Amino acid sequence: xxxxxxxxxxxxxxxxxxxLSRTELVETxxxxxxxxxxxxxxxxxxxxxxxxxxxISGPGKPRTTLRLNAGSRLSIGVHLxxxxxxFVLLDLAGSVIADDARRTPPGTADQLIxxxxxxxxxxxxxxxxxxxxxAGIGVxxxxxxxxxxxxxxxxxxxxxxxxxxxxxxxAAATGIDVTLEKDTTAAAVAxxxxxxxxxxxxxxxxxxxxxxxxxxxxxxxxxxGASRNVGEVxxxxxxxDGPACACGRRGCVDVVCTxxxxxxxxEHAGLFGATPEADAPAVVDARFTQLCxxxxxxxxxxxxxxxxxxxxxxxxxxxxxxxLDVDRVVLGGPFWSRAERTAxxxxxxxxxxxxxxxxxxxxxxxxxxxxxxxxxxxxxCLVLDEILTPRASALLLDS
Amino acid sequence: xxxxxxxxxxxxxxxxxxxLSRTELVETxxxxxxxxxxxxxxxxxxxxxxxxxxxISGPGKPRTTLRLNAGSRLSIGVHLxxxxxxFVLLDLAGSVIADDARRTPPGTADQLIxxxxxxxxxxxxxxxxxxxxxAGIGVxxxxxxxxxxxxxxxxxxxxxxxxxxxxxxxAAATGIDVTLEKDTTAAAVAxxxxxxxxxxxxxxxxxxxxxxxxxxxxxxxxxxGASRNVGEVxxxxxxxDGPACACGRRGCVDVVCTxxxxxxxxEHAGLFGATPEADAPAVVDARFTQLCxxxxxxxxxxxxxxxxxxxxxxxxxxxxxxxLDVDRVVLGGPFWSRAERTAxxxxxxxxxxxxxxxxxxxxxxxxxxxxxxxxxxxxxCLVLDEILTPRASALLLDS
Numbered sequence: 001x002x003x004x005x006x007x008x009x010x011x012x013x014x015x016x017x018x019x020l021s022r023t024e025l026v027e028t029x030x031x032x033x034x035x036x037x038x039x040x041x042x043x044x045x046x047x048x049x050x051x052x053x054x055x056i057s058g059p060g061k062p063r064t065t066l067r068l069n070a071g072s073r074l075s076i077g078v079h080l081x082x083x084x085x086x087f088v089l090l091d092l093a094g095s096v097i098a099d100d101a102r103r104t105p106p107g108t109a110d111q112l113i114x115x116x117x118x119x120x121x122x123x124x125x126x127x128x129x130x131x132x133x134x135a136g137i138g139v140x141x142x143x144x145x146x147x148x149x150x151x152x153x154x155x156x157x158x159x160x161x162x163x164x165x166x167x168x169x170x171a172a173a174t175g176i177d178v179t180l181e182k183d184t185t186a187a188a189v190a191x192x193x194x195x196x197x198x199x200x201x202x203x204x205x206x207x208x209x210x211x212x213x214x215x216x217x218x219x220x221x222x223x224x225g226a227s228r229n230v231g232e233v234x235x236x237x238x239x240x241d242g243p244a245c246a247c248g249r250r251g252c253v254d255v256v257c258t259x260x261x262x263x264x265x266x267e268h269a270g271l272f273g274a275t276p277e278a279d280a281p282a283v284v285d286a287r288f289t290q291l292c293x294x295x296x297x298x299x300x301x302x303x304x305x306x307x308x309x310x311x312x313x314x315x316x317x318x319x320x321x322x323x324l325d326v327d328r329v330v331l332g333g334p335f336w337s338r339a340e341r342t343a344x345x346x347x348x349x350x351x352x353x354x355x356x357x358x359x360x361x362x363x364x365x366x367x368x369x370x371x372x373x374x375x376x377x378x379x380x381c382l383v384l385d386e387i388l389t390p391r392a393s394a395l396l397l398d399s
Numbered sequence: 400x401x402x403x404x405x406x407x408x409x410x411x412x413x414x415x416x417x418x419l420s421r422t423e424l425v426e427t428x429x430x431x432x433x434x435x436x437x438x439x440x441x442x443x444x445x446x447x448x449x450x451x452x453x454x455i456s457g458p459g460k461p462r463t464t465l466r467l468n469a470g471s472r473l474s475i476g477v478h479l480x481x482x483x484x485x486f487v488l489l490d491l492a493g494s495v496i497a498d499d500a501r502r503t504p505p506g507t508a509d510q511l512i513x514x515x516x517x518x519x520x521x522x523x524x525x526x527x528x529x530x531x532x533x534a535g536i537g538v539x540x541x542x543x544x545x546x547x548x549x550x551x552x553x554x555x556x557x558x559x560x561x562x563x564x565x566x567x568x569x570a571a572a573t574g575i576d577v578t579l580e581k582d583t584t585a586a587a588v589a590x591x592x593x594x595x596x597x598x599x600x601x602x603x604x605x606x607x608x609x610x611x612x613x614x615x616x617x618x619x620x621x622x623x624g625a626s627r628n629v630g631e632v633x634x635x636x637x638x639x640d641g642p643a644c645a646c647g648r649r650g651c652v653d654v655v656c657t658x659x660x661x662x663x664x665x666e667h668a669g670l671f672g673a674t675p676e677a678d679a680p681a682v683v684d685a686r687f688t689q690l691c692x693x694x695x696x697x698x699x700x701x702x703x704x705x706x707x708x709x710x711x712x713x714x715x716x717x718x719x720x721x722x723l724d725v726d727r728v729v730l731g732g733p734f735w736s737r738a739e740r741t742a743x744x745x746x747x748x749x750x751x752x753x754x755x756x757x758x759x760x761x762x763x764x765x766x767x768x769x770x771x772x773x774x775x776x777x778x779x780c781l782v783l784d785e786i787l788t789p790r791a792s793a794l795l796l797d798s
Binding site for chain 1: 615636756
């Protein structure tokens with residue numbers, strides 16, 4: 001149980017922010033005073049925590065506060081999106097020390113890896129550190145993934161990606177270990193890291209990117225699935241009257257709830273002029289921004305389109321929450337904040353009406369506490385997780 | 400960790416069937432010889448296991464085999480279905496010692512409780528035991544449930560049920576502790592108990608009763624949810640061209656995939672004559688039997704209806720497996736075995752085609768290993784679980 005207990009102590013100290021005394025650690029963790037003393041001695045020797053002054057509280061010996069040595073380990077998170085690559089440098093507390101974003105090159109595999117490695121190198125250089133200071137790189141990419149090979153299976157828009165051994169090629173190009181994860185799962189990891197009460201509770205994370213994906217947390221643990229591909233929901237049917245989908249049916253999430261689909265509906269409703277470029281990511285992005293702004297300003301046609309889209313979106317969310325009976329729903333991803341105002345007004349009412357358990361419980365809905373870089377930050381947290389957090393594999397019996 | 404280790408040893412002995420020696424327990428569990436000796440001594444004193452002879456294998460001292468004392472604890476499982484109540488008496492090995500079934504009375508709450516208590520009393524009397532010999536009663540009922548109050552929220556067909564404090568009233572009427580669980584979750588518990596490799600793996604259990612429900616097992620643990628209501632899937636849309644549903648949309652599981660819906664389609668296709676009694680449970684049951692038998696005999700009209708229904712059913716299953724990325728799918732429930740032959744031929748192909756991860760993995764589909772009484776047996780296993788199985792709450796730190 002040694003590794004597990006160490007992780008429990010590190011996690012308690014990290015979450016405290018201000019630090020904890022050994023006595024407080026005994027109270028918080030339920031571990032014995034001897035165990036706390038032994039483990040904290042080791043953590044100080046390893047440089048992961050340090051003694052941060054003494055506090056006098058009441059009679060008796062003053063207490064020494066133990067604090068996370070946030071600068072002792074660093075990680076890099078990269079979010080690889082069809083249009084944008086986002087880079088963050090995190091310290092051991094999960095704080096963003098530096099960040100950067102650049103266009104995802106639409107070219108060959110080599111160009112992609114080179115551009116990613118350049119981004120990592122620039123981030124390291126800009127922060128005045130070296131490669132050796134980075135414990136690892138987490139890469140968040142759109143699923144589904146081939147976790148074994150470290151590749152993206154069938155990415156939308158950038159078909160060359162599935163030939164790219166992303167994980168291994170980036171590790172070779174940077175000289176740093178790389179972990180590959182679905183962007184949606186990475187986002188849920190970030191939410192767990194930053195959220196207030198992560199050790200308990202279950203939530204569905206719904207990620208609004210170019211596509212709609214989800215992630216699942218049960219009892220404080222990220223559920224990854226048999227092939228690390230939990231969360232593929234693009235072909236759940238949400239609108240029986242919806243347009244045809246490439247899958248052969250119609251009304252799927254992929255053709256109803258994505259920003260491209262919503263913007264297209266707005267175009268059909270006359271809110272935007274027809275353009276052959278309507279599907280281009282930059283056009284979708286700009287039009288989605290405009291649509292949400294108009295809705296926020298109370299303009300009825302835009303509001304109607306957006307509310308209708310949120311209505312269809314609620315069918316997806318309630319399908320999943322009725323199946324999974326989670327404590328709450330968290331929304332995030334690059335398109336979230338624009339739709340947030342309308343969504344947080346409309347969605348809870350719609351979910352309540354569709355809840356199979358409305359007689360016994362409510363279903364809180366909130367936006368992510370992490371913000372737009374949630375994918376990249378989550379990717380960086382994956383690496384920190386390996387340093388800090390209790391893992392099931394560490395739960396060995398017979399200590 | 401004492402309770403946890405005890406549960407690990409009991410579970411290892413139970414699963415071995417033939418019993419294990421102390422040396423084999425050390426090898427199987429990873430616990431120390433001293434821990435195994437201490438715990439097995441206690442288990443023998445409690446009567447949960449006994450010494451069942453010695454085996455000589457190679458040189459050295461003969462080994463004493465420790466075996467579960469299956470008769471030392473008994474539980475009763477009751478499956479409360481709109482049409483039938485099923486009762487089973489289980490021993491500690493999960494074997495069915497006695498069983499019974501009777502019609503669910505359509506009358507008042509009092510009549511329901513009385514009938515259930517009578518069934519329990521008859522089962523006890525018939526087995527030649529007394530109330531004191533029964534460790535507890537597990538009741539499996541259609542969800543959603545109000546777990547706190549021990550009631551069924553909004554049961555189909557029997558509206559008086561939601562006023563019935565099932566759990567407490569049955570406990571009062573029988574003098575035995577009662578645990579209430581969703582029938583689908585109970586079925587998954589039974590599958591875990593009887594399956595070969597329950598400690599690892601994740602599966603979706605799809606339960607074919609009067610309604611379609613599901614249960615979820617992740618990494619060998621049943622996922623119950625915030626209000627113990629995991630698995631409500633009746634309003635997931637599976638057929639955009641399907642009939643209208645009471646929820647206001649159309650093509651939901653509830654109006655497309657249930658036996659009543661399938662039988663109704665067969666009637667519209669001219670396979671059955673129109674009758675005002677078409678919705679009556681007994682008529683649906685008989686017609687579903689006939690439809691499946693005709694399909695098994697290769698009669699095209701019946702086969703077409705059943706295959707079409709399985710096609711819609713595959714949309715539900717793939718919606719959930721793409722979301723949850725489970726290792727496998729298990730099917731069961733009272734209507735399963737009739738449809739099994741056609742379903743096991745058609746369903747795997749359909750799920751493969753709809754799988755988001757078909758490039759990296761297959762998705763095995765199988766029928767339950769437990770059989771038709773899966774709900775009742777699972778309900779009885781809930782009680783045995785409390786005696787035998789490691790629980791998260793027992794996983795305390797700092798032993």
